[in-house]
Amino acid sequence: MSDIFSFRGAPGTGWSQPSPILEESEVRKSIPDGISRKSLPGWPRASEPEIVRHYTWLSNRNFGIDTGFYPLGSCTMKHNPRLNERIVQLPGIDRIHPLQPESHLQGLLSIFFEMQEMLAECSGMDSVTLQPVAGAQGEFTAIRCIQEYHKSNGEGNRDKVIVPDSAHGTNPASASMCGYDIVEIPSAEGGCLDLDALRAAVGDDTAAMMITNPSTLGLFEVEITEAARIVHEAGGQMYYDGANFNAIIGKTDPGRMGFDAVHYNLHKTFSQPHGGGGPGSGPIGVREHLSRFLPTPVAARKVREPEDPEGVGDGFWYFWEDVGQSSIGKVQQWHGNAGAVVRAWAFYRRYGRELELMSEHAVLNSNYLRHIIMNPDKETAEGIHCMPAEGAETELVMHEFTLSMAPLKELNGVTGKDVAKRLLDYGYMSPTLYFPQIVPECLMIEPTETESKEVLDQFASDLHSVLSEDPETVTSAPHTTIVKRVDEVWAARNLVLRHPGGDFPGQ
């Protein structure tokens, strides 16, 4: 293996830097004696070519959308256009400090303003902040706004947030961090929201309900407006988890469904690359009654006066608007993940007013893939030991769908995890595994709009092959990956969380 800490060249191998602008002895005098560092950190001493090879070697041991089909449900792993990477290298964003005066920032402020407006329009909300830097932080921010809203109405005693049992784990975690107790309601048979359970759960202690639509089963919650009515009647607020926003843009929006607040995942819907786990960006939108609680500041504009400097040349002067006394303040120390905002801007500009095509193709791909998986031709069907079950009995799904491997497990012991690991051998990233937890042995599949029919046909065919294979081959998978199944229990028991120094691996 390549081990970065095995490079122990001469000092100064990997860098060239100018000298300090004062003599070193003089500089040392400016550092108090009692606190100067005695021994330098044990970092590698590697040359640039050694580093290039090390990280290239590592990248070859990693699987991205660029490597192959990535049907990871709820994560919207769509193609990341490379133009967007080029744009964020421009000095007009890369070399900008957020505390520069507005006269230096007209371009960025105009993009922030345009993105606020675009997101508000697509979601049916009145105001948007781009400050939260991840979906979970967006949830947290919106629930904090709702918390302050209730307090301002003298209803700070509302201490419960309702989430369906199919919700993303971040929903209850975010509400809990705000100090709320969580009321989890079971889904109805078929996986949709159970209105009777919701009626039983709401009360004068309800602060909010958090829900995504389409649900994590890929189902459109057809009774969503009634759910909103029930929650509002009890005095609660409706929060829309935007993880599945890719399914509905231009077709409907959370505002029409009755929501008061929503977060957007720019790293899902708007193609900010996931980067191995981040960065993300989780702006939120709210209806007018929540606007004054948003984090501060937001981008605003006015018609340019003749004495104003030129700006971006669209006739407006852009500025930061303080949200005011009721604002919850800051959730990130600057203005959010501006790089993600600019990439998302470049992404949406490609579609413009045709943005709904994105959702149409995502939903088409999802339904088509589900259809061809569940309806193999006769010859293929004969070879299959056991077909998976639908995660939800439904005619139509939205941008993603779930399959249950429970019938396989019952027949020959092959689990959802086994199928997922076997798909790695076929050159795919595995679907999302064991989520939502209400579907036994669940695989959750989201093809996104950027895959072709050919890719979907091949994937269905390969999944059918897995279902036809000798169970032993599947349960012992993967066979062709760089490492075989990794012992997660050993990792958790031994907790080797850093390089131990010296030659590694040891014996």
Add this chain to the structure above:
Amino acid sequence: MLEAMGMSSMDDLFSNIPVGIRRAEPLPLPDPQSEEEIWADAQRILGSNVSLDDRPSFLSAGLSRNFVPSVVGMLATRGEFLTSYTPYQPEVSQGMLQAMWEFQTMICELVDLPISNVSMYDASTAAAEAITCAVRVNNRKALQKDIVYISSLVPPHRMSVIRNYTIGAGIEIRTIEHDDSGNLLLSSAESATGSCAVYVEQPNSLGIVDIGLTELKSIIGDETSLIVGIDAVSLGVLEPPGKWGADMVVGEGQPFGIGPTFGGPIYGIFACSEKYLRQMPGRVVGQSWDTEGSLAFTLTLSTREQHIRRHRATSNICSNETLIALMGAIHMSLLGPEGLERLALRVAASTEATKRSISRINSVELVNPESSNFREFAIRVPGSASDALLHLDSNGVIGGLDLGMWWEGMSDCILVGVDERTSEDDIAALHDGLRGWIEEVCG
């Protein structure tokens, strides 16, 4: 494809959406654009901004106008890294897992603590979640339950983040004051004994290197966490907080890996001692083996996290800043120990040289003339800081931060921030600009 499913139009796919909530009218957005049109627009629009590289700049305040070696971005944006998801499938994610395990090691070495996660959103959320973590660990035994003490020089935007993150846990924040030289009042730090945590920054927000902080742990005792916010580059010359009793170290990783990039994406450093391991936020990579006995890496301690523990998770963090942490790891690998030291010496030299130059101007005072500084220092100018900065701006110099934006009573003070790239010409431009301002105000 529609035909294969027995459908005739795209509308059939959306027939589950009730008619009453369908959007009838098209989105009022601009016409679709081609790649070259978007690129032209981006160049024009972003080109209207003033970049820090266009002129002498002394604006830092927690972000660095750094130099990032060319190889960093080129390697980190290789598609296999850039377009991958969280490495939940270790068999096909060994590259990112190992890179993050190496990152954890480099951070541990930098701050001298045994455990690091794979990044927080930024320095402020890292500080905030360190505080809530400390309360979870210490509250049961604490004499001052649900109480933490924070230096009064922690800047207000960070305090605002901390308040948002601590309000739900019912944490009360008390402040520890500083003396006239900007050093923490150790006598008032004694009142923090028995509380859950103390949070201080070294250097503090005025750039002051406070040697007294090295005594803080012996004052507050073992049962109260000492959380230290750092300037990561400063640890090339300053003793790491792990050596002087810090239980947790947090800070901004941005100087290693990425430009100031309008404040994001950047990444927060989070490191701690073993006591906090099971209550810490964020993802952690551990070493393990595969079924054939080959070395392998995997995410571990996941039972702390939201996707498993849901509302009982130690944090809601899911997406983090892994790719930027990867850029940091590559940058740190290039520097090596001596490169880090050189970088820190360059920043220290810029600080000292700028301070000397400014202190020669009559009518401009150093706010803390006795202090040692790293990267930043505060000056007091005649008139208002905002007017002085406008004057400098009109002379093509970004002069620093108007401290009146942070603290009442400092509206005649500027926070001057330097970096490794500050040149003698830059310093001369600031010097001349300030003299020009003095002439304008004092005649």
